[in-house]
Amino acid sequence: MNYSALLPADAADAFDVADATANWSAAITTPPSHRHHVLVALDPAGVVGFAAIAPPTDDDLDPESDAELLALHVAPAQVRRGHGSRLMAAAVDHARDDGVSRLVSWVFAADDPMRMFLRENGWDADGSTRDLDVGELLHQVRLHTGIKDEPDLIA
Secondary structure (H helix, E strand, O other), X not given: OOHHHOOOHHHHHHOOHHHHHHHHHHXXXXXXXXOOEEEEEEEOOEEEEEEEEEXXXXXXXXXXXXXXXXXXXXXXXXXXXXXXXXXXXXXHHHHHHOOOOEEEEXXXXXXXXXXXXXXXXXXXXXXXXXXXXXXXXXXXXXXXXXXXXOOOOOO
């Protein structure tokens, strides 16, 4: 999804690439906790996507058993090549290793490709919504999925 198509022109123009680069660099090199993870998808040409998970900040979520998928992005030319699915699997694996049993993610209501991708991977709306004020209100919905390992069945 090209987020500049969702954002008001003033908000898109105000995006500071250098500032964003510095913030992501800090998040990768010195994460705030052992439960903050930034994962990357690579191909021979380099990085083609990334995902980030962290403890949730919403008051109605459990910081011990829930985690938030903050981002999952794949370069437009690399979409539908399995990178998103591999990033999702890696995010789930890291969250499970951290003792998490549920992932949540805030998604722009107008981001149909991301909502469809998450739904195809077992996510569903949990009823929570919010509006981000970026010069105009952008509506978001919160999706969630259970990731707890199923117990092994003994024959």
